[in-house]
Amino acid sequence: MYAIEAQGLVKQFDGFRAVDGVNLKVPVGSIFGILGPNGAGKTTMLRTLLGIIDPDEGVRTLLGSDRPITQSRNVGYLPEERGLYQSMRAVDTIAFMGALRGLSLKEGKEKGRALLEEAGLGYAADRQIRQLSKGMAQTVQLMGTIVHDPKLIVLDEPFSGLDALNQAKLEKMIRAQAAKGVTVIFSTHVIAHAERLCERIAIIAKGKISFDGLVSEARDRLRPQVHLETETLDGVWRKALPADTRAEGHWWHFTLPESGVEPLLTALVEGKAGIKSLSIERPGLHDAFVAIAGESVAAEMDEPVAGEIL
Amino acid sequence: MKEIFRAALVIARRDFTAIIYSKAFIFFLLGPFFPVLVGIAAGNLGGQIAREAAQPVVGLAMVQPDSEKMMKARETLAVNMGESYFTQMKIVGDPARDGNKDPQDYLKKKEDNLSVVVTGSLEDPTVTGTKRAVERESAAIELLAAYARNPAAMKLPEAKADFVAETANNDKQLRTVTAQGGQILVFFLTMLLAGMVLSNLVEEKSNKIIEILAASIPMESVFLGKLFAMLGMALLGIFVWTAVGGIGLQVAQGIPNFPTPAVGWPIFITLCFTYFIMAYLMLGALFLGIGAMAATVREVQTISMPVTMAQLINFFFASYALTKTGQPVEQFAAIFPFSSPFAMIGRAALEPNLWHHAVAIIGQILFAILLLRLGVVLFKRNVMKSGNAGRIKDAGKRKLFGLITVRG
Numbered sequence: 100m101y102a103i104e105a106q107g108l109v110k111q112f113d114g115f116r117a118v119d120g121v122n123l124k125v126p127v128g129s130i131f132g133i134l135g136p137n138g139a140g141k142t143t144m145l146r147t148l149l150g151i152i153d154p155d156e157g158v159r160t161l162l163g164s165d166r167p168i169t170q171s172r173n174v175g176y177l178p179e180e181r182g183l184y185q186s187m188r189a190v191d192t193i194a195f196m197g198a199l200r201g202l203s204l205k206e207g208k209e210k211g212r213a214l215l216e217e218a219g220l221g222y223a224a225d226r227q228i229r230q231l232s233k234g235m236a237q238t239v240q241l242m243g244t245i246v247h248d249p250k251l252i253v254l255d256e257p258f259s260g261l262d263a264l265n266q267a268k269l270e271k272m273i274r275a276q277a278a279k280g281v282t283v284i285f286s287t288h289v290i291a292h293a294e295r296l297c298e299r300i301a302i303i304a305k306g307k308i309s310f311d312g313l314v315s316e317a318r319d320r321l322r323p324q325v326h327l328e329t330e331t332l333d334g335v336w337r338k339a340l341p342a343d344t345r346a347e348g349h350w351w352h353f354t355l356p357e358s359g360v361e362p363l364l365t366a367l368v369e370g371k372a373g374i375k376s377l378s379i380e381r382p383g384l385h386d387a388f389v390a391i392a393g394e395s396v397a398a399e400m401d402e403p404v405a406g407e408i409l
Numbered sequence: 410m411k412e413i414f415r416a417a418l419v420i421a422r423r424d425f426t427a428i429i430y431s432k433a434f435i436f437f438l439l440g441p442f443f444p445v446l447v448g449i450a451a452g453n454l455g456g457q458i459a460r461e462a463a464q465p466v467v468g469l470a471m472v473q474p475d476s477e478k479m480m481k482a483r484e485t486l487a488v489n490m491g492e493s494y495f496t497q498m499k500i501v502g503d504p505a506r507d508g509n510k511d512p513q514d515y516l517k518k519k520e521d522n523l524s525v526v527v528t529g530s531l532e533d534p535t536v537t538g539t540k541r542a543v544e545r546e547s548a549a550i551e552l553l554a555a556y557a558r559n560p561a562a563m564k565l566p567e568a569k570a571d572f573v574a575e576t577a578n579n580d581k582q583l584r585t586v587t588a589q590g591g592q593i594l595v596f597f598l599t600m601l602l603a604g605m606v607l608s609n610l611v612e613e614k615s616n617k618i619i620e621i622l623a624a625s626i627p628m629e630s631v632f633l634g635k636l637f638a639m640l641g642m643a644l645l646g647i648f649v650w651t652a653v654g655g656i657g658l659q660v661a662q663g664i665p666n667f668p669t670p671a672v673g674w675p676i677f678i679t680l681c682f683t684y685f686i687m688a689y690l691m692l693g694a695l696f697l698g699i700g701a702m703a704a705t706v707r708e709v710q711t712i713s714m715p716v717t718m719a720q721l722i723n724f725f726f727a728s729y730a731l732t733k734t735g736q737p738v739e740q741f742a743a744i745f746p747f748s749s750p751f752a753m754i755g756r757a758a759l760e761p762n763l764w765h766h767a768v769a770i771i772g773q774i775l776f777a778i779l780l781l782r783l784g785v786v787l788f789k790r791n792v793m794k795s796g797n798a799g800r801i802k803d804a805g806k807r808k809l810f811g812l813i814t815v816r817g
Contacts, residue, residue: 151623152789168627176624182617186427198419199625243621 100127102251102282103148107157110147117143119306121157125284125299130277132293133286134388135303141286142179144303145255149176162251172201175249179256179286181240185229189215189239192228196243207246214242218268234265241269245276252276254285258292270296294384302392310391314384321382321390325360327351328375329367336370339363355379413633416626420634424609425641437642441601441650465524467546468515470502475531478557486556489565495549496524504528512537525550531558583668588731588758590667591677592751595685596724599750602643603692604717607700608709609635615705628785632701636693636781643689670758680757680766684750687773691746692720694777698784727751734759743769746776 103125110118117140125131135141146152148159150167161167161174183192193214194207202210215224218238228236237260245252254273258266273283273296287293293300293314300317302310310317328350329336339362344353356363360379367374382390428434469476483495501515501523512526516538525538525546531554536543556563613619613631622631670677696716703709730742730752742752743765753769756762 146620146624149624151620171625174624176621178617178620178624180617180620182613182619182621184423184427184612184618186431187423195419195423196621196625199416199622201415 101125101160102127102129103159103161103284105148105157105159108144108147108154108159109156110143110152110154116306118147118154121303121306121308123148123301123308123311125282127282128277128280129282129299130273130297131282131284132297132300133284133303134288134290134293134300135286135392136288139288139303140306141288141303142255143306145253145284145286149174149253170251171199172247173250175200175244175247175252177241177244177252177254177257179259181237181260183228183236183240186227188225188227189220189231189235190224192239193243193246196240197246200247200249202247210246211242214246215239218242233260234262237261238265238268241272245272249281251282251284254283256287257285258287258289266292290385290388300384302388304392317384317387317391318382321386322357323355323382324380325351325353325355325363326376326378326380327353327367328377330373330375331371334370334372336367336372339366339370349375413627413630416630417633417637419626420622420631421637421641424635424638428638428642429645434642438646438649441646442653464522465496465542466522467496467498467550468501468521468523468526469498470500470504470507470510470512470515470526470528471530471534472505473500473503475557476500476503478531479527479553482553482557482560485560486553495553496546499523501526584670584758585731585755587667587670587677588755589728591670591681591754591758592724592728592731595681595688595754596720596727596751598643598647598685599688599692600717600720600724602639602646603689603696604713604720606636606639606693606696607703607713607716608706609639609697610701611703611706611709614701623789628788629781632694632697632781632784632788636690636697639693640686640689647685671761672757672763676763677757681754683770684754687770687777688747688750690777691750691773691780694780694784698780698787701784701788723747724751727755731755731759744772746773749773 101124103123105121105123108118108121108123109116119140121140121144123144133141133144143152147154148161148167150161158165159167162170164170167174184195187195190208190211193211194202194204197207197210198204212221212224215221220235220238223231223235228239231239241257244254252273257269257273261269270292273285277283285292285296297314299313300310301308302317330349332349340351341353341356344351364374364377428437469479471479477500480498480500483498487495499521501518501521502510504510512528512535515521515526516523523538524542525536527534527536527550529535534550534554536547536550538546610619610631613622619631622628672680699712699716700709703712727742727748728751730739730748733739734755739752739755742748743756745752749769750773753766757766
């Protein structure tokens with residue numbers, strides 16, 4: 100069962116293919132990350148999936164419907180470009196966003212107050228948005244995204260502009276929603292967030308999806324790295340080291356051979372290499388991303404945007 | 410459809426509340442009174458200036474008894490004929506005292522401000538002055554001289570007054586006045602209020618909330634909600650202005666007496682109100698669509714003038730058609746959606762048939778829906794893109810309103 104399914108999705112603007120043949124499946128109840136640098140097509144893809152704009156080619160279903168707007172009451176969406184009515188009170192903003200998704204204003208206000216209390220912002224419920232700090236306003240918008248208890252939450256660059264404390268709060272909220280069975284899909288250009296939160300990711304660059312699967316599957320595309328420190332620098336044991344070995348003084352770095360670590364250890368011991376330390380490191384998502392998307396795309400990732408703390 | 414209206418109501422409620430609770434709304438309500446106050450002030454000032462300015466005077470330079478008889482005759486006849494019928498008069502000379510003074514010498518005396526001078530006798534008066542002044546004053550002077558010579562011969566009987574509501578003369582020609590009154594009223598209200606819709610979506614676009622709206626509800630609901638909110642505000646304004654205006658007219662006892670329209674006053678007022686709503690909805694839907702394509706307030710300001718000009722042309726066309734009842738031009742004005750409300754107001758004043766109003770209103774509703782749909786399609790096609798909404802940057806070029814490629 101998938102919350103979102105897309106097949107051959109294409110969206111182009113004036114000949115430029117912002118989304119180029121995207122195939123995607125987001126399982127129900129998962130936390131799904133869309134990774135890609137700025138301008139990769141993440142926002143356009145999300146807008147197309149949500150029905151804000153129509154695709155030029157391909158099909159997509161949102162919670163089983165090919166007309167996404169009909170599922171509006173079951174979806175919560177936080178756009179990349181945050182925006183609220185400045186003269187509206189915080190609680191009214193949440194109620195208004197709930198009302199857009201079918202909630203009554205009365206219920207929206209009650210739930211809005213409860214959510215604000217829960218987030219420690221109960222005191223600001225009756226303040227106008229213009230009187231709130233940027234972080235508080237973003238929290239209010241987030242409350243408005245979930246006030247109607249959606250089945251699917253879509254967050255476009257949700258960590259952008261948040262300080263470390265609020266990023267941690269947002270991560271906690273995402274986990275809490277997922278624990279309730281809600282599907283959470285978010286886009287980010289910060290790999291660390293996806294690595295901490297997601298079970299599944301899609302990597303997008305230049306409008307194309309280059310990977311879609313479990314985070315562990317992405318990591319498994321790379322062999323673990325071995326870091327070895329020896330007392331001696333030369334001996335017959337050197338013949339057992341793989342061809343890609345890189346030497347740094349008494350340190351040797353290489354990819355774990357297909358044959359595993361045991362034959363290597365035997366050769367090192369028998370050759371009297373004098374093992375001082377040996378560690379096998381599983382590759383991180385960043386390494387997997389570099390391997391999948393390429394160095395140039397990876398170089399565009401993880402660059403902090405204004406006001407962002409990684 | 411139900412969901413579209415439900416969501417439109419959410420938008421309309423938000424917008425309406427935001428407008429009427431804003432401080433600027435009081436200025437909106439007071440706005441129409443400013444020109445009225447300015448008009449009253451300017452009228453008073455103009456009156457003052459006119460009063461203080463030297464008025465033309467008819468100088469009398471006849472023998473003293475004749476001049477006095479002329480003055481008496483003016484005083485008497487002005488009661489029946491009205492003070493404004495006769496120019497002020499003044500005795501400026503007497504041949505017995507001045508001898509054979511040239512009448513032009515009286516006219517040269519600036520402080521008397523004489524337009525003409527009357528010399529000679531009551532039986533044979535001579536009027537001296539410019540051609541225009543002489544032609545203007547001669548008839549009144551002849552009348553006064555005749556009365557002054559023999560008042561008994563010109564005794565004016567007093568006619569009894571017997572008022573009726575309608576006469577055969579109160580026909581199509583007179584009703585045209587009512588038609589024009591209705592057209593002007595509806596046009597000005599539409600022009601004042603529908604134009605405000607132009608900038609209605611700029612707030613949502615500038616504060617980025619448009620994407621939340623587009624993701625949550627059909628864009629038709631956004632457009633419809635905004636249109637209803639502005640209509641609500643317009644109707645509230647009209648209610649306040651009508652109430653204040655009505656009280657003002659009652660106090661001033663100056664209720665204008667328009668000829669009764671062909672469909673009768675209650676139906677005519679109802680139709681005027683309905684056609685205002687229809688004109689507002691059609692122009693509002695068009696303006697909302699145009700305004701939605703604009704990325705900034707500056708772009709909205711840029712298109713305000715051509716839009717106002719287009720409205721004026723539309724109004725003049727409908728007014729012209731009023732004088733061509735039953736002719737193709739009038740029929741076209743009644744069918745062409747933008748001029749139809751104004752043309753149909755003309756018809757309501759001139760013709761008693763009601764069925765064609767029903768047809769026109771249905772047609773106007775359908776056209777408003779069509780415009781709304783068109784606005785939504787263009788908005789979705791041109792505005793909801795990544796980056797700067799409505800502006801597609803391409804090698805130093807961008808698209809104004811998402812349609813016209815311009816540099817910069």
